[in-house]
Amino acid sequence: MAEKENKQGMTPESISIEKKSEQYTASNIELLGELEGIRKRPGMYIGPTNATGLHHLVWEIVDNAVDEAVNGYGDKVMVTIHKDGSVSVEDEGRGIPVDWHEKSKMPAVQLIFSTLHSGGKFNNKAYVTAAGLHGVGATVTNALSEWIDITIFRQGKIHHIRFENGGKLAVPLEEIGTTRKHGSLIRFKPDATIFSTVEFKWDTIYNHLREAAFLLRKVHFILKDERSGLSHEFYYEEGLKAYVEALTENKEKIGDIMHFEDTNSDIKCELALCWCAKDYNETILSYANSVRTIDGGSHESGFKSGINRAVNDWAIQNGVIKENQKLDGNDIREGLTAIVTVKIPENKLLYESQTKAKLDTPEAATIVNAVIYDSLVHYLAEHKDFAVNLVQKCTASREAREAARKAKEAARGAKKATKIDAVISDKLAAASSKDYKNNELFIVEGDSAGGSAKTGRDRAHQAILPLRGKPLNTDSVTMERMLQNVEFSTIIQTIGAGVGQHFDVEDSHYGKIIIMTDADTDGAHIQILLLTFFYNYMKPLITHGMVYIACPPLYGVYKKNDKSHIVYAWDDASLAEAKKKVGPGCRVSRYKGLGEMNADQLANTTMNKKTRKLLQVRITDPLVVEKRISVLMGKDASQRRDWIEENLTFNEVDNFVNEVNK
Numbered sequence: 085m086a087e088k089e090n091k092q093g094m095t096p097e098s099i100s101i102e103k104k105s106e107q108y109t110a111s112n113i114e115l116l117g118e119l120e121g122i123r124k125r126p127g128m129y130i131g132p133t134n135a136t137g138l139h140h141l142v143w144e145i146v147d148n149a150v151d152e153a154v155n156g157y158g159d160k161v162m163v164t165i166h167k168d169g170s171v172s173v174e175d176e177g178r179g180i181p182v183d184w185h186e187k188s189k190m191p192a193v194q195l196i197f198s199t200l201h202s203g204g205k206f207n208n209k210a211y212v213t214a215a216g217l218h219g220v221g222a223t224v225t226n227a228l229s230e231w232i233d234i235t236i237f238r239q240g241k242i243h244h245i246r247f248e249n250g251g252k253l254a255v256p257l258e259e260i261g262t263t264r265k266h267g268s269l270i271r272f273k274p275d276a277t278i279f280s281t282v283e284f285k286w287d288t289i290y291n292h293l294r295e296a297a298f299l300l301r302k303v304h305f306i307l308k309d310e311r312s313g314l315s316h317e318f319y320y321e322e323g324l325k326a327y328v329e330a331l332t333e334n335k336e337k338i339g340d341i342m343h344f345e346d347t348n349s350d351i352k353c354e355l356a357l358c359w360c361a362k363d364y365n366e367t368i369l370s371y372a373n374s375v376r377t378i379d380g381g382s383h384e385s386g387f388k389s390g391i392n393r394a395v396n397d398w399a400i401q402n403g404v405i406k407e408n409q410k411l412d413g414n415d416i417r418e419g420l421t422a423i424v425t426v427k428i429p430e431n432k433l434l435y436e437s438q439t440k441a442k443l444d445t446p447e448a449a450t451i452v453n454a455v456i457y458d459s460l461v462h463y464l465a466e467h468k469d470f471a472v473n474l475v476q477k478c479t480a481s482r483e484a485r486e487a488a489r490k491a492k493e494a495a496r497g498a499k500k501a502t503k504i505d506a507v508i509s510d511k512l513a514a515a516s517s518k519d520y521k522n523n524e525l526f527i528v529e530g531d532s533a534g535g536s537a538k539t540g541r542d543r544a545h546q547a548i549l550p551l552r553g554k555p556l557n558t559d560s561v562t563m564e565r566m567l568q569n570v571e572f573s574t575i576i577q578t579i580g581a582g583v584g585q586h587f588d589v590e591d592s593h594y595g596k597i598i599i600m601t602d603a604d605t606d607g608a609h610i611q612i613l614l615l616t617f618f619y620n621y622m623k624p625l626i627t628h629g630m631v632y633i634a635c636p637p638l639y640g641v642y643k644k645n646d647k648s649h650i651v652y653a654w655d656d657a658s659l660a661e662a663k664k665k666v667g668p669g670c671r672v673s674r675y676k677g678l679g680e681m682n683a684d685q686l687a688n689t690t691m692n693k694k695t696r697k698l699l700q701v702r703i704t705d706p707l708v709v710e711k712r713i714s715v716l717m718g719k720d721a722s723q724r725r726d727w728i729e730e731n732l733t734f735n736e737v738d739n740f741v742n743e744v745n746k
Contacts, residue, residue, distance in 0.1 A: 118200050119251035122227035126278060129224045134280050139288050141228060144221030145173040145270050150296055150374055152177025153303045154427070158267060162306040163293060165284050172271035179238030180268050182257060191257045193234060193245055197226045198253070225272055227251045228279075232272035237265035250275060286314060291708050294318050298327035299374050299425060324356035324423045330707055331367060331421050334714045335360040338419075338477060339470035344459035350429055351448055353455045355387070357422035359474060362563075364584040365623045366417040367706055370424040372443045373433065381436065381443030386452035387424045392416055393453075394460035399475045402468075415481040418585060424452065484585050512578055513538040513548040521595040525549060525578065526634070526691070529601040529610055532679030533686070537600065540687030547594070549578055554610055558617045559717035572617060579622070589624035597625060598698065600634035600690060602677040615701065616717050619709070626701055635697035636681070636690045640673040641666045652689050654697065 122129055130137040142163070149161045158176030165171055181192035188195045200223050226232050226247050231254070236243040242263050246255035274282045286309050293305040301323025308315045320326040325343045332341075341358040370377045370384040377384070392413045399405045426448050436442040464471040513534075515523045525547045528534045534550025541548055556569045563584060566572055576583045581591040599614050601607030611633060618625055625631050637652035641662040650673075651666055653659035663670050675681055681689070690696050703709050715723045 118223070119198065119227040122200075122224055123250050123275075123278065126224075126228055130228070133278055135283075135285065135288070138274055138279050138281060139284065139292075141225045141272065141274060142171055142173070142284070142289060143292065144225050145272075146292070146296070147374070148221060149173055149175035149177065149268070150300060152267075153300055154374065159302065160304045160306065161293075161296075162308070163289060164307075165286070165289070165309045165311060166271070167310045168273065169282055169284075170271055170273035171284055171289075172269060174267060174269040176265075176267040179236045179266055180234070182236055182238060182243045191245070193236065193243070194253065194257060197222050197232070197234065197245075197247060198251060199223060222270075223251075228275055229272040230275045232270065234271075235269040237263050237267050237269075239266075240264070286312065290316065291705050295327075295376075295705070295707070296374065298323055298330075298423075299371060301326075324354055324425065327369075327423050327707070328356045328358055328421055331710055332358060332360055333710075334718065335363055337361075338473055339467065342460070342463055344455060344463075346451070346455045346459075349451055351432065351445075351451050352427040353383075353452050354425045355422065355452075355456055355459070357391075357420060359477065360419045360421065361477065363419040363421075364587070364621070365419070366414075367421045368417075368424065369422070369706060370443070372426050372435075372440075372445075372448075373428060374425075375440055377441060377443045379436075379442035382445055382447075382449040383424055383426045383443050383452045386449035387422070387456050388413060388417070389449075390453035390456035391420075391460060394457045394464070395475065395478065398461055398464045398471060402471070404472065404475045405479065411475075411478045411482060412485075415478045415485065418481045419477065426452065481585055511550060511552075511574060513541070515543070515545050515547040515594075517544045519545070520593050523547065523594045524596040524598055525594040526598045526600050527551060527575065527614065528678070529607055530677070530679060533600070533602075533677065536679065536681060536683045536686045537691065539683035540691060542691075546691065547578075549575070551610065554606075555613045555617065557613055557717055558620050559713055560719050563621075566617075566621070575617075576621075579625075581622070583621050587622050587624065589622075589628055589630070592625070592630070595630060596632055597630055598632045598634050600636070600678065603636055603638055604676065607677075612717070616713055618701075619713060626703060629700055629702065631701040633699040633701065634690050635699060636675065636678055636686070638675060640675065640685070641670050642673070643667075644669050644671050650685070 126133055126137065130140040146161065146163065152158055152175050153161060157178050160176045162174045163171065164174075180196060183192055184190075185192045185195050188199065190198075227250055229247075229250070231246065231248040232251075233246045234244065240262055241259055242261040243257060244255065244260045245253075245257045248254040276282045286307075290307055293307050297303065297305045297318035297320055301320050303319070305318040306315070307318075322343070325341050328341050338359040338361055341356060343354075343356045345354045346352070368380075368384060368387070370380055370387070372381070372383065392411075395416050396405075396410050399411070400407055405411070426443075426445075428445055428448065432445055432447060434444040436444045464474075517523055523545050526537055526541070526549065528537050528548055528550050531550050531552065534548055537548045537550075551571055553571075555571045556566060558566045558572070567576075567583075578593070579597070580593040581588050597618070599611050601610045615626075615631070618631055635654060637654050639653040639659050639662065640647075640650045641653060641659070642650045643666060651662040653662040659672070663672070673680075678686060678690075688695055715727050718724070
């Protein structure tokens with residue numbers, strides 16, 4: 085039925101909209117200053133305001149120092165974590181300009197630290213290449229700091245300026261002395277009202293500076309921590325070659341690490357790579373102007389196509405394979421570790437999005453393709469033994485992949501269950517849905533917890549696989565030994581996508597693999613063993629974001645004699661909140677294991693998609709992951725003990741080391 089109209093022809097609904105529009109006027113428009121806008125919406129500039137965002141403030145200042153060194157001004161960058169919670173970054177560059185900026189009517193340094201989209205990187209006059217910063221870095225760090233203090237050593241004089249309370253000018257630019265030094269010293273203290281934590285982590289800054297030192301050879305990066313007295317200097321004569329060496333330190337290499345470089349174009353290209361035997365993974369790390377392009381892009385695409393052409397052309401021309409037997413790119417790149425870096429002028433620097441995760445400069449693909457093709461073809465011609473071994477490895481990979489494909493097709497057509505299938509049927513509570521991408525596999529510690537999980541699960545999309553005891557440490561044994569382990573052979577068959585060089589993530593029967601263990605040291609150890617297995621033999625599960633850690637609660641808070649209404653807590657902070665919510669007379673249950681929760685409790689806290697908490701496993705720093713696994717899970721117990729004693733503080737180091745060595 086039509087809405088009844090009034091005499092002006094307006095419905096009640098349109099009258100309501102008209103009244104609301106009258107209330108929305110110019111007085112509702114809030115005008116924020118640039119720094120206020122940053123403080124109001126920090127996530128737009130640094131992402132989350134947790135430890136990640138906190139350290140992003142450091143990267144913004146360090147990147148400016150790196151840009152000076154990249155362009156040939158200074159060979160030293162020093163970062164200091166101070167006892168008062170501040171961080172300082174000092175370089176030996178030209179020093180931030182301090183002369184008067186006519187258009188803004190303020191000194192250049194004040195403009196840079198207080199105005200968005202101001203800086204010397206919008207043309208190629210001050211910097212040939214830069215990290216693509218769009219004039220926001222220093223301003224954002226200033227806006228999100230309790231205070232920031234800037235000392236500049238330039239043209240024989242020392243200049244100083246200071247901002248406080250979220251970017252307000254506290255001490256105008258002043259000349260405070262003379263010097264023979266040159267460069268900038270920037271010290272800031274993050275605003276605790278903005279960030280959930282203001283504690284800088286030694287490891288986080290250590291790893292970032294080490295990566296920068298690999299990318300920028302012959303530049304010194306010095307890190308000091310006044311809180312602990314720790315200090316370290318990073319310096320690499322061979323840069324990218326040293327980076328690849330660190331990534332493959334504990335692997336059996338086929339031939340030497342190769343290094344190629346081309347500086348003839350305005351887009352500079354540098355590459356380092358090697359192949360490793362008994363490695364089923366492909367590791368390619370790409371950078372544009374020293375910024376890691378996590379999602380690759382044009383430079384990485386050019387590298388892949390160039391390396392594929394080079395290997396195939398050499399193999400065909402030298403009669404190792406026939407024209408109709410060209411190798412697939414996946415077979416060529418199996419066991420490859422490579423670093424691809426380009427330096428691009430600002431006017432050609434394009435990213436797919438503001439996150440700078442993927443390079444979109446078309447010319448970079450052409451240049452990198454040509455550099456790797458020409459260089460690798462020449463290298464293979466001069467190193468024939470290596471070339472033959474490489475092609476044989478690629479051919480073996482292709483044969484194994486083809487055999488795996490045929491076996492998979494045969495298995496799909498077969499009706500009879502294999503011996504391993506019988507093992508699975510005894511343990512696995514399978515999901516009924518064939519919508520594999522929406523299915524979840526819970527790998528659960530213990531039969532007791534497995535029983536509760538089976539009862540409380542979503543039978544259509546959640547499968548439960550209980551573990552009986554601890555799995556094998558796969559980093560210290562051969563693949564053959566790993567396959568003999570019942571727990572791992574069951575996991576491999578359950579996931580259904582193969583293993584090692586035969587693994588195909590598209591064939592996985594589950595979109596999520598969820599490790600669910602007790603919240604104790606044994607549970608943590610099982611998590612590590614499983615993650616080591618996935619990293620070594622099913623790495624694409626991790627790189628595609630398909631592996632998760634379940635987070636069962638540590639506590640349940642309830643009224644005395646009434647467990648029907650439980651408030652759960654995951655740590656001591658949330659426990660205090662839970663006690664407050666339940667009120668006087670509350671009781672606390674400490675869940676030492678998953679088996680102590682009934683099916684409903686386990687389902688609501690750990691399995692229900694609407695109420696559970698999951699940690700997604702990601703590889704943010706491949707070098708750190710390689711080093712951690714080789715040290716903590718490798719055969720050298722002395723390396724492991726040294727790392728634990730340097731990084732952990734607890735009384736059971738011996739027990740931990742003995743447990744890992746089993």
